[in-house]
Amino acid sequence: MRTAIYPGSFDPLTNGHLDIIQRAAKLFDRVIVAVAQNEGKKPLFSLKDRLSLVQQSLGEFPNVQADSFDTLLVDYAAAQEGQAIIRGLRAVSDFEFEFQLALMNRKLNGSVETIFMMPRETYTFLSSRIVKEIARLGGNVDGFVPPHVRAALSRKFGRAKGKS
Numbered sequence: 001m002r003t004a005i006y007p008g009s010f011d012p013l014t015n016g017h018l019d020i021i022q023r024a025a026k027l028f029d030r031v032i033v034a035v036a037q038n039e040g041k042k043p044l045f046s047l048k049d050r051l052s053l054v055q056q057s058l059g060e061f062p063n064v065q066a067d068s069f070d071t072l073l074v075d076y077a078a079a080q081e082g083q084a085i086i087r088g089l090r091a092v093s094d095f096e097f098e099f100q101l102a103l104m105n106r107k108l109n110g111s112v113e114t115i116f117m118m119p120r121e122t123y124t125f126l127s128s129r130i131v132k133e134i135a136r137l138g139g140n141v142d143g144f145v146p147p148h149v150r151a152a153l154s155r156k157f158g159r160a161k162g163k164s
C-alpha cells in the first residue's frame with residue numbers, strides 16, 4: 001500500500017490543488033490531503049472550513065481522503081505510514097522554498113521522499129492568495145476554484161461574482 005501525503009494550507013482549495021490531487025491519486029494507492037493548522041499564516045478560513053472545502057471536492061477520487069494536522073509534517077507522514085510527501089511546483093519562484101523544505105524534511109526523516117508535481121500550464125499562475133484577492137475585490141473566480149469554494153468566498157466577502 002503506497003500512501004502519499006499532500007500537505008498545505010488550502011486557504012482555500014483551488015483548481016490548481018485539485019490538479020495535483022488528481023495526478024497523485026493516479027500514482028498512489030492512497031492520498032491524504034493534509035490541511036495544516038498554520039495559524040501563524042492568519043488564514044482566511046478556519047481549519048474546520050478549509051478541511052470541509054477539501055472534503056467536498058474529493059467525491060470523484062475514491063482513494064483520496066482529507067485530514068488535518070498540527071504536528072511536524074514528517075511525524076504526521078510517519079504516523080499515517082506514508083512513503084511520500086507531494087508538493088506542487090508552479091514556477092521557479094516556488095523552487096527555493098520548496099527545495100529547502102524538502103531537504104529539511106529529509107534531514108528530519110530520511111525515509112519519507114518529497115515528490116514535486118507540476119499542474120497543467122493554465123494553473124501555474126494560480127494561488128490561494130491570488131484567488132482571495134480577486135474575490136475580496138469582487139472579481140469572478142469561476143474556473144479558478146470549484147463552485148462550493150466560490151460560494152464560500154462569496155459568503156466571506158459578500159460580493160464575489162460568479163457566472164450563475
Ligand code: ADP
Pocket residue numbers: 007008009010011014015016017020086087088089090094118119123124125126127128
Ligand atoms: P502552503 O501554505 O503549504 O504553501 P498551499 O495550500 O498554498 O500551502 O499549497 C499547498 C501545495 O500546493 C504547495 O506545494 C503549493 O506549491 C501547491 N500549489 C498551490 N497552488 C498550486 C497550483 N496552482 N498548482 C500547483 N500546485 C499548487
